[in-house]
Amino acid sequence: MSNTGRKLFGVIAAVAAVGVLIGLYVATWATSQPAIVVASAAPPSSGGSQLTLETVAAIGPKYSPSHPDWVSYLVRRNGKWVRSTVYQVPANSVVHVTIYQYDGDSGLRNPFLSQVQGTVGGTETVDGKTTRAIPPEEASHTFIIPQLGVFVPLPGVAEEAKNQCEFAPCEGTAHRTITFSFRTGKKGKYRWQCFVPCAAGFIDGFGGPMQTFGYMDGFINVV
């Protein structure tokens, strides 16, 4: 092969290699998202589907070796807790949500979000008591789907509570139980997020887990 031919081959090979690396980066990392968890069928008495979630102050090394101290949501799938924030629910149906809230309060930056909106009945149930709003300073997290108009504030565990959870999964430790239901309409992909600035150590409390899929925000896939 002539000198020019060799140089040309070298350039083409290098460009191809870079292209493959970019493609691998995009396919495996840049576009990766948590596994989709399908909501289970709710009991026939209530109909619709059921999502069981929990919120924890620190996800722990088991679920996130790289960020064990990040606050996070988990979802129950086949009896086990998994770290995912992408949930699949059926269209034109009712979704019943139970959230076990194990984290302490941080307070809402905008107290407006302390009122429940968009749920069936416009209420949530906190530890068995139905309410339309919580004190904004007691908010630990929120579950909000802006495009569906669902706004649910989650009160925190009292600071003086005994037996608080250290790392996920949290079972049998101090927590609040919040239940609510909301209706889905047409098919689509709707983002959800927490609006409480609960990312410890980040500017304005909105960095880190607040802006990383799989921790404090994700998608509701209505299919």
Next chain:
Amino acid sequence: MAETNHARRFVTIWLVCSLVALPLVIFVLGPILPPGKASAEASGQVTDNTVLLAMATPVLLLVVIYLFYAIIAFRQPKGGVLEGPAVRGDARLQTAWIVITSVLVLSLAAYGTIRLEQGYGAGSGNGPTPLVVPKGPKLQVQVIAQQWAFTYRYPSYGGVETTHLELPVGQTVELHVTSIDVIHSFWAYQLGIKADANPGVDNIIFVKPTTEETFEIHCAELCGVWHGYMYDHGHVVSQGAFETWIHQQQAYFAPATKVLPPYAKTYTPEPTRRAE
């Protein structure tokens, strides 16, 4: 054979093309330019865009026609390379060039300044103390930007805060745009208004919706992972429909209104326990 007068030929071609293009730009393209006619500000911007496009069209034609004319008329003939005529400076041409371009630019500057003043900011943010304020009653609405949604507060209706923006048609609205965390930008496309939402700053826009319709709202300043999802639809409705809606909002959001801070031009939320 008489030598071709390229200058006369070129100017003739340019004039004819300009006379054909200008009416098309003004009467055909102009009315469909963005952002539309949903508000006085949007209509003003359509007018301004038409004027600018009409002024730019002959200039664009001058450059493009000369480019193609030169490629065709002064193409190197087959055979040996011929040296072109010596280029000498022409004081009249240079003076005309400088005068014409200066007049164009200065007139655009004057036009823009007058339109900004006439349009009370022409749909852009005026900061906390606008230089020119529309006369007459205005509906005050506060736009609160946060990561990652806009909420809206109506101080003359008990300070109620809502998740959607509804405005009455035909009434001047004074929007106070602010943020309670990072920088955002409130952009209502069809209304032709956009203003930065900065923490601790009250940025005022004036808008007068003129037709009942739905408009898109987007955040126009990168503000985090969900910036692209920070959008909504607002509505311009009749005065009666607006009154009905706002009273419904007051009733529905009574629990939230009780815990809201007193209405203020800006808010500085207390640092939360975890945020830095």
